[in-house]
Amino acid sequence: MIIVMKAGASPAEIKHVTRRIDELGYAAHLSEGTERTIIGVIGDERPLESATFEVMDGVEKTISILPPYKLASREWRRETTVVDVGTTKIGGQELAMMAGPCSVESRSQLLEIAHAVKEAGATMLRGGAYKPRSSPYSFQGMGVEGLEILAEAREQTGLAIVTEVMAPDKVDLVSEYADVLQIGARNMQNYALLLAVGKSSRPVLLKRGMMSTIEELLMSAEYILSAGNYNVMLCERGIRTFETYTRNTTDINAIPALKHLTHLPVIGDPSHGTGRWPLVAPVARALVAAGADGLIIEVHHDPEHALSDGAQSLKPERFAQLVRETRLIAEAVGRTV
Amino acid sequence: MIIVMKAGASPAEIKHVTRRIDELGYAAHLSEGTERTIIGVIGDERPLESATFEVMDGVEKTISILPPYKLASREWRRETTVVDVGTTKIGGQELAMMAGPCSVESRSQLLEIAHAVKEAGATMLRGGAYKPRSSPYSFQGMGVEGLEILAEAREQTGLAIVTEVMAPDKVDLVSEYADVLQIGARNMQNYALLLAVGKSSRPVLLKRGMMSTIEELLMSAEYILSAGNYNVMLCERGIRTFETYTRNTTDINAIPALKHLTHLPVIGDPSHGTGRWPLVAPVARALVAAGADGLIIEVHHDPEHALSDGAQSLKPERFAQLVRETRLIAEAVGRTV
């Protein structure tokens, strides 16, 4: 940490800062510039509260030097983590293709879509049994019954299941059925939930909050890793900006940025990232071209009758087309689908 | 809901839309413009999924007409809700002044601050026993012990207690000690938690998410109201924008906007809204001038040694000064402190 003193800070003010640094068990390193004195704090800054110094007289600001996450960093682990989900490996040479409906709506709906996405080339099946909806009057998901339908779809198709868990006291239940526990964007900073999945043995798909920075996403991953679960995949699903034509703005920069900063695999979600089905395929291609380790795509055989997210769902034949197009891009960047 | 057809939509496409409207039990009302046909859907649009129509051939977009919330709206209830917390009434003529430390750190710390804010004019005591922290390595709060200290402070000072609850399975426990349950900004769309406090009999202080719209805040209130708890206060605590000089951007427009849209009381939080203590008092005055029903302010007797949020905490004497300044503003807008 670096502490920048105000222009004209007095020797007593500087002394007060360095004494506190000593008290906390760190070493202080002074550097007198032409306009301001700067004080370096030598030692692991992560446990330090910047406010400790910011409220002192004569201090202008503090600046952190180290990223606040550790286990999630590329410096901690150089090689990309490969997460095993059944026979699928995520983070390796082959891209993960997760597909399925926003919500499980009925047994026949899910099974029809599951077989269709399997045939089109999906490697995992997504589908929500518990749905976070902005309105209390909207369909909230089928709950346990939905989980059972997902399990049946796995048996029939062999596809591993990704499904969301919304509360700490549901982690055990959902883990009985799911292969991957999804943490939704609205819960990215629900720390009670992060700790609960951190104690689970299931792999976790952690979606970036629509309001969260890349660093905050990595800090939320750090919660899960530090609780003992190392099988974490990150998911870029679009952030909220001033643009209103699209539902969210896919942060394509985040793909190579995350690949640089962390060893965890990175999945792209062009369905939520755009919110408009005609944009899903071009943005899916872009995510793969930028280096994503996989995609998660909403597919519905009858979007007009979908109970949620119909506007961003692809019909199975369009998803099959997307897989073919994405395969060409994957090959162009040395990956496979 | 209004459905805008594409220029050149065919009669068959229009027919397909109107037939679906009929099937769903609504009436369709066609309006042919010079460039496009527009179809009005007559009936309560709230249960409708816009995607139902957006995915149809020939449809360009749909537009909602009604706000998606009902119980939270001023149309539903004309008079401002007054929430009773002990002997304090929130939403009436007198402003609520909630003050206290970010976190309960020790018995002596909390009691010292509690007495100081009481003397300065606070009407309620805030303090976190469970703390949502972006780092798993930061102080996470004292838990039950912190709740017990809060209860002791209430006994000594008579101040009602506002404290955060972070997980559904902790609502009962926190309710034993707290007078008001706070839902933090990061949990504004934690629906499992909203439903849990909705079933509680304690008043709720619902903080706006840092990247949530006014409408989304009202939808989260709707979750609590529709679960049966009508004692909800809203809190504007700053939103995330591109500006980096301040921690958040206090959305001052939201104060009169909320007073217009909803009957629920509105509290302003200039501590989180600015993140810098020298800005807290001027923004506190602004919030009251704009019509807020109260303030919630972080106060610490020793910010240098605070375990969280020191940089935005006022010392007790500065808080006392803020109360005096705010009183003058309150009088200028016909309120009292």
Add this chain to the structure above:
Amino acid sequence: MIIVMKAGASPAEIKHVTRRIDELGYAAHLSEGTERTIIGVIGDERPLESATFEVMDGVEKTISILPPYKLASREWRRETTVVDVGTTKIGGQELAMMAGPCSVESRSQLLEIAHAVKEAGATMLRGGAYKPRSSPYSFQGMGVEGLEILAEAREQTGLAIVTEVMAPDKVDLVSEYADVLQIGARNMQNYALLLAVGKSSRPVLLKRGMMSTIEELLMSAEYILSAGNYNVMLCERGIRTFETYTRNTTDINAIPALKHLTHLPVIGDPSHGTGRWPLVAPVARALVAAGADGLIIEVHHDPEHALSDGAQSLKPERFAQLVRETRLIAEAVGRTV
């Protein structure tokens, strides 16, 4: 400037950095932390390009220490600048009340409004003769004819005139008629225009760009000041955020922040800041409570027939009410209207 080396940067890489610092005429100050080496650059960092170092092998990032503006800073000049416009002083004890229509639409329209706002308590008259409109098909202003009408209104009412200039080659012309040259939000970083008004002798009202930071606003002021014109007033007029209920988000934090960072007077614009007339008066009160040195308000006697910005314009009687309410707030913060 501080240069943070990567963990494991080699001595040769560090040497390369320090040698370049020497070459550029600065002194290098090394500080070896537990994980990273940090290099302080001693000397006036303002002319340095951070990229010079960021592209070097072994460098992780650079951090600026000094604000990039100088003449606009409070450190450069401790006392608040008071700008004289005719008999009005802006930045002193008395608040400036600028009011008038968005656009000059006709002689009768402007004169009627000018007399009305004068009577209600305005100290200056605003009105656009050249209008920046997002559509080429919208009314673009009356041009020179509008300027002549403004000059006539000044003669009749004694109110000084604030009006926008949109291009460098129009600065002389507009200066013949106007008392204050307004730079609109969309032109805040039109540097050719900033230099042109910097060479003028007329006071300038510089509006913050809708997506410009406080620091960028001060840098644009620096352009004008460094070209020789010291009579600059800043204007907070709302920033663009994700919120859609209001046209912009009034950044109330920016008022005390600017008063802290700069000696230039700060004006608040609640008309553009909200975009909805019912919110204008409460936000006007808030701006004054937060410490603004004046207000600029859109007023129209017949908003239904206004050629621009009708939705955020107040009728004269409502403006008179706003002046009365604002006067009470001004007194509560020790100012006058």
Add this chain to the structure above:
Amino acid sequence: MIIVMKAGASPAEIKHVTRRIDELGYAAHLSEGTERTIIGVIGDERPLESATFEVMDGVEKTISILPPYKLASREWRRETTVVDVGTTKIGGQELAMMAGPCSVESRSQLLEIAHAVKEAGATMLRGGAYKPRSSPYSFQGMGVEGLEILAEAREQTGLAIVTEVMAPDKVDLVSEYADVLQIGARNMQNYALLLAVGKSSRPVLLKRGMMSTIEELLMSAEYILSAGNYNVMLCERGIRTFETYTRNTTDINAIPALKHLTHLPVIGDPSHGTGRWPLVAPVARALVAAGADGLIIEVHHDPEHALSDGAQSLKPERFAQLVRETRLIAEAVGRTV
């Protein structure tokens, strides 16, 4: 345009609205819903001011139905515009590859880079002679001398020249040297400048403002088109968001969105879109995968000594690598480089 009346609007209020619609030469179409009356305005809504109705008693809001741009829309012209620049065609099968330094710094610098990018596969040369800089103390460009150096580079390499023009009175001068006039992001809504290039015969590269929506970009293009210049290329160069790791957020969604909404060619700028050179190549691949008609890339042979934008500049050998990678992606989407 649709006018939504408030719940409980009186017949007199509705009458007042419809009479005004008649007066303005439009037809009114009433639709009575269960909670609100809605009034459709039949006719070309583009010249209408929404405020005309929004300020009327009983009106809740107005909603626009048509996009406000016309000449720029895909509906106006179905086929993609192909812009001819010398022997290069932009918007066709082959991608445009524009490359070069941020600023022209000297004759030797520019010529060296020009030859290097030509060899690597660039089809056009970029370089700024007039530079919009946020600080008045930074290098502002070489001016006319820079233009002359650019012209010499064209002679030597055959590459067409793209360079920025910053003020209306410089359009003729820059047109003497440049093949394409660039409008920078900060000037996207500098209407005096848009009109000036609209009257020029040179093709225009219009960069999206960092704060501008897709619709606003198209409205700025409409200014140029409606002034008579049909050779306009749009450029996505990143928008400002809350994310701070990258300089801007490349809006990848905007590529397919623009290809859908407009017939104008769309160029991607990953240098400004990311602000960090290691992210440039992956985001360049993504832009092409999403359907961009070309790229514009900052290249410098000696970024450490660049006078601007060094941190996002590629060295020539990395640019050559980027061209090779991009070629593979282009082929995967049926284009050529």
